[in-house]
């Protein structure tokens with residue numbers, strides 16, 4: 001079996017690293033000549049919409065998937081005409097538009113922050129009346145890692161924010177004074193079987209994921225169930241196949257959905273060593289039509305993203321329970337170039353190991369009991 005993948009970054013690379021032992025091979029369509037997944041599969045360097053490359057993918061692969069969220073939906077639909085594509089293109093379409101995504105959550109009874117569509121300065125003023133301040137103004141499309149967003153605190157900030165972001169459609173959301181950010185990863189196969197990973201606690205810096213801890217320490221079991229229920233509702237509604245991530249805010253004993261990613265996700269990298277079946281292995285299994293594996297955690301895990309930095313693996317790997325992942329990408333400021341996972345059978349031991357990594361020079365943010373944002 002060969003799976004065609006739209007996108008050939010680190011997510012594609014880790015998919016192949018999980019799929020190859022099961023005899024599944026990969027072809028990556030990615031315009032970047034130095035796509036880092038090329039080390040573990042065939043690489044077609046072409047634009048995502050290139051008809052020849054899409055036809056080649058369809059001819060040589062028995063299934064297709066995507067690992068990059070901004071691939072044009074048209075390309076995915078085109079591919080789906082000749083080869084089964086999982087997750088379904090509809091999932092990508094919903095996830096690419098923050099407004100459609102929030103309306104979709106609401107249609108499933110999943111609560112979200114208050115929001116309003118904004119297409120003009122007058123609509124922004126009306127949206128602020130409705131949603132209140134502080135609020136977050138976001139572009140509906142192509143935003144990721146905190147790009148394309150502005151926090152609004154005062155009425156005088158409206159016009160400059162509109163001028164900076166206005167154009168292709170915006171959404172205004174109430175600023176949520178969350179206790180912490182969590183994410184839930186789940187997987188569904190073609191027969192409708194589902195498995196949910198333990199809920200993860202995430203810590204972002206400047207909109208980029210820096211640290212994940214799993215399972216989320218001290219999470220109320222009712223909230224854990226609720227997060228799993230949100231994920232199951234989304235999977236079911238979309239007749240989804242593959243791994244899905246839903247990011248939520250924990251606030252006042254409730255979970256509000258922020259966004260979803262119809263693919264394997266950075267907050268699930270810990271599952272490579274920390275769960276019985278990694279998110280990558282389960283995604284490959286679902287797409288290839290193989291039975292899903294257990295999504296249970298083996299113990300406690302933390303994942304630290306390496307952002308534009310290459311720590312010495314000799315230092316990092318001296319700490320017991322530690323795993324070093326390097327994506328083979330050129331180092332640029334702030335770029336995700338690798339991650340470090342730390343595992344332990346007790347939370348206290350996990351925190352001690354993180355402290356030891358700090359002493360050895362790894363930039364590890366403090367594990368926050370609460371990551372409440374400052375508006």
Ligand code: AMP
Pocket residue numbers: 113136143144145146147173174175176177178181204207247258259373
């Ligand atoms: P997003 O691209 O929507 O995931 O936003 C990036 C980060 O901005 C999130 O991980 C949060 O830390 C923060 N953020 C986004 N939306 C809100 C909101 N409505 N209220 C508070 N913080 C937010």
